[in-house]
Amino acid sequence: MWINMKKAGVSVFLVLVIGVVCACGNTYTEEHKTEMTEEAAKTLGNIGNDSKIRESFAGESAADAQIDFDALREINSDIFAWIYIPDTAIDCPVLQSEQSDTFYEEHNAYGEEDDTGAVYIELANLASMCDFNTVLHGKTGADEAGLFADLYRFADSDFFKDHEYVYLYLDGNVLTYEIFAAYERENTSMIRTYDFTYLSGCRQFLSDLYGARGMSMNLREGWENVNEYHYVITLTTQKEENAESQFVVVAVLIQDAAGTINRVVTE
Numbered sequence: 001m002w003i004n005m006k007k008a009g010v011s012v013f014l015v016l017v018i019g020v021v022c023a024c025g026n027t028y029t030e031e032h033k034t035e036m037t038e039e040a041a042k043t044l045g046n047i048g049n050d051s052k053i054r055e056s057f058a059g060e061s062a063a064d065a066q067i068d069f070d071a072l073r074e075i076n077s078d079i080f081a082w083i084y085i086p087d088t089a090i091d092c093p094v095l096q097s098e099q100s101d102t103f104y105e106e107h108n109a110y111g112e113e114d115d116t117g118a119v120y121i122e123l124a125n126l127a128s129m130c131d132f133n134t135v136l137h138g139k140t141g142a143d144e145a146g147l148f149a150d151l152y153r154f155a156d157s158d159f160f161k162d163h164e165y166v167y168l169y170l171d172g173n174v175l176t177y178e179i180f181a182a183y184e185r186e187n188t189s190m191i192r193t194y195d196f197t198y199l200s201g202c203r204q205f206l207s208d209l210y211g212a213r214g215m216s217m218n219l220r221e222g223w224e225n226v227n228e229y230h231y232v233i234t235l236t237t238q239k240e241e242n243a244e245s246q247f248v249v250v251a252v253l254i255q256d257a258a259g260t261i262n263r264v265v266t267e
Contacts, residue, residue: 057109062091062169069171076111078104080127082169083119083136088150094136094168095120096127105139119147124191129168129175130263132202133232135190140237140247148237154182154249160218166233166251176255177233180223181209184216187238187246199267202228209250226252231261 058075060067062084072079072093081094097103101122108114119138125131138148153159166177195201206226213219226232231253238246253261 057092060093062167067169076109078111079109080170081129084167084169085150085163086165086167087163088153090138090148090150092119092147096123096125098123105137116141116146122191128260129170129231129233130261132196132228132230132263133190133194133205133234135234135236137236140239142240144239146237148235151182151235151237151249152239152247154179154218155184155216155247157218160220164220166235166249168233173256173258173260175253175257175261177251178220178223178254179249179251180220180226181250182218182248183212183214184245184247185212187244190234190236197266199228223252231263 058072060072060082062082067082069079072082076093076095078095078097079093080096082092083094084091093109095104095109095118097120101124104118104120106113106115106117108116109118117139119136121127121134121136125134138151139146140149140152144152154163160179160182164178166179168175168177190205194205196205206228210224233251233253235249235251236246
């Protein structure tokens with residue numbers, strides 16, 4: 001599957017209905033945004049030229065431009081997306097269980113019992129990726145192996161600086177996110193701590209994120225003013241030996257190929 005990217009708009013459209021209908025926006029200058037868009041397109045254009053042999057789920061790999069959602073749904077109907085981060089081992093399906101928010105903690109993407117788990121979102125998030133903040137969970141094992149173990153590489157400032165993008169494939173769409181923060185936080189549920197259906201909950205999340213700034217946080221220059229009208233994903237993982245904290249990588253949507261991402265939020 002291949003989808004041409006199109007440039008995301010920089011304006012925020014406000015329509016008063018029940019609340020606010022939001023379109024994607026950011027605070028970059030046009031020059032910086034053009035550079036960013038070209039770099040994202042270049043990276044996507046190189047997907048499929050990666051000669052590295054990688055273990056993949058059901059023969060699929062975003063690095064090889066092979067994402068067949070019909071085939072994936074035949075294996076497991078809970079699969080709704082595919083996440084890919086270049087230069088990491090993160091190249092796998094994303095699932096949402098109707099049975100339990102923790103089902104894929106102990107089951108793999110085939111639905112089989114497996115301590116490795118799978119990458120998943122909770123029922124409180126929309127599989128359409130239209131929430132303000134979609135939280136993706138994945139494990140890091142005791143041996144620092146696991147589907148999201150490579151997130152810890154973003155704790156290194158040089159790796160963080162050189163690796164900006166997360167690609168999320170949906171059936172008929174591809175979303176590009178720029179990573180703007182990576183840090184350790186208390187191991188609490190974001191979904192239960194913040195009500196992302198309200199602007200106030202979105203603002204509180206961002207306030208707490210920027211308030212956590214310190215030596216251990218990597219924050220990308222130019223994204224100091226992400227606001228409640230953006231679309232964010234938070235990738236979370238934790239090491240088994242450190243259950244008190246979780247490592248999070250937060251990214252903001254910069255490209256929506258099909259132009260389908262929108263939402264209604266209230267104060």
